[in-house]
Amino acid sequence: MSARMRGLVLAAALVFLYLPMLLLIIYSFNESRLVTVWSGWSVKWYGELLRDQQMIGAIWMSLRIAFLAATAALVLGVLAGVALTRVGAFRGKALLGTMITAPLVIPEVITGLSLLLLFVALGQLIGWPAQRGMLTIWIAHVTFCTAYVTLIVAGRLSEFDHSIEEAAMDLGATPLRTFFQVTLPVISPALIAAWLLAFTLSLDDLVIASFVTGPGASTLPIVVFSSVRLGVSPKINALATILIVVVMAGVLTSLWLMRRYRRRQQLI
């Protein structure tokens, strides 16, 4: 492929990927209620969005679930990542490996339905969970986020030089101390990336949350979906714009931080 051809392919891909989002952003400043008819610049839909109590409540709930789910998934994912790469062979290793990758390829409708049926069966059998809501969404999100965290952590651990850990232990550090003082600092950029990925995955999930939610627990995607089903709305455009800007800013900042971190490590 010639250099010009490559440039053309890359440019076309960027237009395809970014133009739809750019249009959402532009039309969020449209004054008209009819989304596709332009009638002048305005920020009134942002005001409407901020006054929408249901939407604000859903954003708050989604953020809380995402924070708690990403944190728990990070802990479970680090344990699973260590189990897959650092403790040698054990019974059930193949099973653990399979279960870890499964959420990547199993359709969400199946995961959602299966978790809901579990919660219902458990509720009947032992009376827990008594009702579905934030807790059941949290459990569901922890489960599928753990898969992604483990893949990132296990990948980082397997390419990481094991002899450094062995050196620390030969010098008398306990495995626990080695983990916290040697392993953890080295893999910390991967951990931050994994936590952020888990956070955004939880924030974004509509299908699984729809199955396992209960009365009164509407996450942001659930509210957005019920509105979007009825067609385009300028308020959703405003929300999309805020989301896109926050995510882009967040990802770019963390990339910049990671690049700086790596450069500093190279200097040492």
Added chain:
Amino acid sequence: MVRGWARWLIIGVPLLWLFCFFLLPFLIVFKISFAEALIAVPPYSALFEMVDGVPRLKFDFYNYQFLFGDRLYAFAYLNSLKIAFVATLLCLLIGYPLAWAIAHAAPQNRGLWLTLIVLPSWTSFLIRVYAWIGILKSNGLINNLLLATGIIDAPLRLLRTDLAVYIGIVYTYLPFMVLPLYANIVKLDRSLVEAAQDLGAKPLTVLRSVIVPLTLTGIVTGCMLVFIPAVGEFIIPELLGGPDTLMIGKVLWQEFFNNRDWPIAASVAVLMMLLLIVPIAVFYRNQSRELEIGS
């Protein structure tokens, strides 16, 4: 090496969690697919039947008979496979040149290009599908442009068609195709391609007998990462597809949420898993081969 209770904790906690909230739910879905739908709480017959005071599992094949008896379900399964297959092919045809272009860009720019391709996936999936409604609808961007330039007289029906579903899947799943392809292409030994060219192979021959075989694991991983979730996709056919765009994920959703028939929804899920066992097995074998080559 970690020993003793710490080792058991490290292995046991994730294993137990995944057993409870991943494996066990699947077994329950399997069981409930053999239950009877009831108007009750919960809306299905009990998992166990008491026979002389001893609990016994009861299996009722009624749901499966119903699914096989109704043409609608067979059509939905076949249509999901067709749509997922075509969309995967489109992703591959668009993703391969793109991954190739990134892998052959200047080394210091490759990371940036990859980031730019993946970045949209970090924003909301729902929002990105929604963005296409405004573009495709009858008074949307494309129709307005075509009408204004006089190319067409009446708006085209773009939204609520299979075409819109294909666009939606390609738009949202493209990064899952590009990433594994890129990882393989960037490792491709360029001297092999040059050797084939020097020996007089035509471009198509080089592609078929050198490039494709050497990047096959990437092609398979990418295709499976698009195909498998696309078969069960719900959001895209619901928002962009028409009433006749039947897909199995949508059928499962409707059985569960609209018809409240949980046992039928469970048997739809079991059949979907059966349908996906072959692609999932291919995915896992391919993954382990990749790991072997990598190490």
